[in-house]
Amino acid sequence: MAGTMILPALVDLSDGNPDWVVFVGTGGVVAAVCTLIAVATRGASVRSTPRVGFLLVTTIWLVGAVIGALPLYFAEADRPFAAAVFEAISGLTTTGATTISGLDALPRGLLLWRSLLNFIGGVGIVVMALLILPSLRVGGMALFQMESSDRSSKLLPRISQLASGIVAVYGSMTLVCALLYYTFGMSLFDAFNHAMSTLATGGFSTHDESIGFFQSDAILLVSTVFMIAGSLPFVLYIRIFLPRRFQRWRDPQVVLFLALCVVLTLSLAVTRVVINEVPVREALISSAFNLVSIITTTGYVSEDFTLWSNAAIGIFFLAMFIGGCAGSTAGGIKVNRIIILYALVSANFARVIRPHSVQRLKYGHDDISIETLQSVTIFIFLFFLSLLLGTTALSICGLELLTAFSAALTAIGNVGPGFGQVVGPAGNFSTLSDPALWILSFLMLIGRLEIVTVLVILSPGFWRD
Template sequence: MAAAMLVPALVDLGDENDDWQVFIGSAFLIGAFCTLVATATRRKSQARLSQRYGFLLVTTIWVFAPTVASLPLYFSSLELSYAGAFFEAMSGLTTTGGTAISGLDVLPRGLLMWRSLMQWMGGIGIIGMAILILPSLGAGGLSLFQMENSDRSDKVLPRVNQLAAGLLGAYVALTIACMATYVMLGMGAFDAINHAMTTVATGGFSTHDASMGYFESDAILIAATIFMILGALPFVIYIRAFLPRRFQRWRDPQIPVFLVICAVLSLTLAASRRTINDTPFGEALISSTFNLVSVITTTGYASEDYTLWSNAAIGIFFTAMFIGGCAGSTSGGVKANRLVILYLLVRASLHRLVRPHAVQRLRYGNQVISTDVLQTVTIFFFLFFGTLLTGTVALSMCGLDLTTAFTGSLATVANVGPAFGQIIGPAGNFGSLPDPAMWILSINMLLGRLELVTVLILLFPSVWVD
């Protein structure tokens, strides 16, 4: 993180903006502190990573990362409260995309670069956490189904470091491809770099208050839609694409389900706009697909205020806020694999009412769904809606109206970004909210990004001791 702060420092230095001193000072402070800690804790023997320690480690990292990332925002020329700076950093690193900053068009380029870098670093951090760390803890999306069996010959890659390198390579390659596409479509180099990082990370931070609507280009909206979808697919698929035999044997039902949901909802929304608003179907399809995919993948871009389209559009976007992308991607939300399992469970339960003595085995792709997996999915949905309602009540106590409180809680727990209403809708931001509301929303983003269980399990005293 300290090293990454040198990038916006160089940008501000080149623009002769005094904020470069803030980034250099923050980088030096954090780098010095980390060096002292690393020196003081250097040992010959390595500590054993228990499951309980793993939960604590993951949560601690994701609390201290925005604490560190918020320092340049707080000490810069933005004049943010610390709650606002922490909210912005948490939103960036969790790739939520909600912002407390207005006037992006005139913001120093170093701060814009730092916001994009936070989302890009958070995106690869999320992938690594979801694929390399959380499965071993029994929490998170891919822990429902290990992507590799005990048989070494069926593993994606034989070593963890090879898998990590493959994931990073795929992430960087997608980012470069997205940036090059934006440049070819007429976007300026600085905008292209920033938007490429936040598109692939499905984060949604923009360099303009009008977000993607600033460019007024259907071609850019189409390109952004494609790369948002690519960022919302499980990144293991890009490694398997170079392993033809293993790719052919691999089946992940969540991918076609996710793509079908995006297609069906986009066509439905475009048809409703053609019927209700008399918008030309081609224009309606491009803007509807872009904005809807942005919400489903929890990116948070917007080309216009879609809450003004119609009540039908609001209902479709509200539904889309729950869905999310695929497990093992940079997106948040419920995620498509859980929706598949929930559907299979409901279907089996209804079938059992007709044939109570029938023996049924639920399968997800090539794997039989165990009782533990079904229990994990049930617990997640209970915690998701429990956190959503708790956040709504807490935000209401901060003086927010019900629409702002509920959709704000949903947008942060699902890591979507923009919510509904005049304050925090697609045309607004979170900057006018009181500091207590900022802290509540920051906690929501942390809970949503770490799949709820990883954080909430630390609240039980039985976990603290052997």
Template sequence: MAAAMLLPALVDLAEDNEDWRVFALSSFLIGAVGALVGAASRGEPMRFNARLGFLLVTTVWVVTVLAGALPLYFSSAGLSIAGAVFESTSGLTTTGASVISSLDLLPPGLLLWRSLLNWIGGIGIVVMAIMILPQLRIGGLALFQMEGSDKADKVLPRARQLAAGLAAAYGALTVLCAATYAALGMSVFDAVNHAMATISTGGFSTHDASLGYFHDDRILVAATLFMILGALPFVIYVRAFTGSRSQRRRDPQIAVFLVLCLVLSLALAVSRRLIEGVPFGEALITSSFGLVSLLSTTGFVSDDYTRWSEAAVGLFFIALFLGGCAGSTAGGIKANRLVVLYKLVDASFRRLVRPHAVIRLRYGESEIQPQAVQAVTIFFFLYFGVLLIGTVVLGVLGLDLLTAFSGTLTSLSNVGPGFGPVIGPAGDFSSLTDAQLWVLTAIMLLGRLEIVTVVILFLPSIWMR
């Protein structure tokens, strides 16, 4: 984080903007604290256990959020403490919701820092989802760990090699995306910023109108493609780059996610053609961009889709829940949990017809263990529980039902835009009170950390020996 802060400092210094001092000082402070902690923790390593793992994951994310908020608070953006922490949380959790309403007037250093928060958070999410959470028996890929095979989703023999492979794939996709945007007419600055926000499925833009600012269907098509790539499991890219022939089994969640993107996009395009009379080609481009943006939990917008037909709004509402694939930068419920849920429902119905049959649940070539089914069930219970509680709390704090519900949902799924005139695709979160922002900040972290990681820390029994 300290090193990353030097980049916007250099950009602002080149543009003769005073915020360079804020980023330089923040970099020094954060770097000094990191160096002191590193020096103090040298020596005999601590014995790792699950309880320490849960505490470590949550603490690292909270501390990183606070570090990211430091330059935002002291910058010329004029944010409150709640606003700065909200913006930092939104960036690092790749949610993409913003309390800044005049992006086109911001200095370049602040715009770059917001994009860097997206990018840093994206690679952090991938590493956490693939290498850390499965070891704690939670998260999207814990399904494979439940089988008792610790190498089920490792395509390289050592964790350090896997992390390097993930970083290489993440960086290569970002460079390719930036080059594509630049070739399609974006400035280099806009291309780099939007590439970081696209591959991380973060959704921060350098313009208030998001990608609608460019009025170019080619950019929307390119963004749609790269948002899909960002929402796929990054392990498949490591396999592709290393040429590994091991673990070539098919991952059902990839097909489910791609089918959802295709079917919902076609359904929306047809509805726009029939109901609104939009030419099918234009309808297909804008529909696929809008739906993939929400399904991948990126949150880019090109138009106010709440002004489209009621059928369109309904499809976008469904997309807010679903999310991308486990092991990607996307949030939401995630496709692999939908696969497990479908298998569970299908098996339950078959048992009604054949009560004595022995029915084994399978995820691709793997057998789904009872612990994995239990983990998915608990996640759904907690997900909708947080959605209900968050809506009620925000309603008590003064938000109308639509804003409270969609704000909770978009924060929990780490999507970005909600519904309604306040936080919809044409609005932002700048009009919300500090209390409302704190609630949504907590919900964003809950959604990003798979809920269980945080909730388990508040159970007294966990801390009793």
């Protein structure tokens, strides 16, 4: 992250903006501290245990958020530290919620830094979801563990090769997205910024009007395609290039996710044509873009969709819970958990009808273990419990119930915009108090790290012995 600060520093320097000093100074201090820690701990060994894994993951994201907040805090003297941390966590968790008004007038260095936070957080969550969380048995992710005893599911012989493959695919897709944005009318600066936040399903934009600023159907279509691409498991893209792996490309969560995108988009388009009397072409394009933006937890908007109709709000409300696929940059509950939960409910219904029958729970061709079922059930319970407690805490901070609920939901689901005038598509989080911003920052963090990863550290048993 310290090295990455060179990029916005160069942009500010070329623009004659004094903020380049902030990026150089912050990056230098962070690099120096990290170097001292690396030297001091050189040769030290730590026994790898689940507790070390939980602590490592949470600590990395917390420290990363603080480092990301420093340039935002020092660049503008009137920005509270809570707002700077909120912005950094929103970027790294690819939530896309912002406390900044007047993005069009913001220095380009800060705009680039926000997009880089999205980019870093996006690739970081993919690597974490595929290489770290499965070994911690968090949220049903063990089903996607790379080091399976089934050698046919082991894509690459070394974890480092898999991580390199993910980074290569992620970077290549970002570059292609940027070139298409540039081709269809964005400036080069806007194209790369939006490409980084599109593939990360982060939603940070360089304009207050988000993607709607460009008034281009072609840009909306490009964005829709790459938001979907960012919400699919990145390991699938690697399988395409490996011999005899393409036949294993089909994944139940991918099929269901794409089906949900199509069905909900068509439903939304019908409401726009029937209720709002919008032309069919415009209804399809705007519905597809905004629906995909919400279900993939990107958070881009082309217009205030809460003004469309009550039916449209209901569809968007449902989409906010779903999220993308496991092993992608998207947040939310995720489609794989919905499939596993559906399999559990179906098996229990069948057992009620035929008490002596034996029900095998399967995810595609794989059996679902009891451990995975327990992990998914615990995650779903904690998701809604955190949503309830977050809503209550935000209400105590003075937010009315709809704003508090939608803010908590959009934070824990890493979606971006909520509902209402304050945190809706036409507003932002700048008017919220510091306590409310700290609460939302915590919700964004636990939502991105699969909830259990963070909450287990808060339990007394974690620190015992």
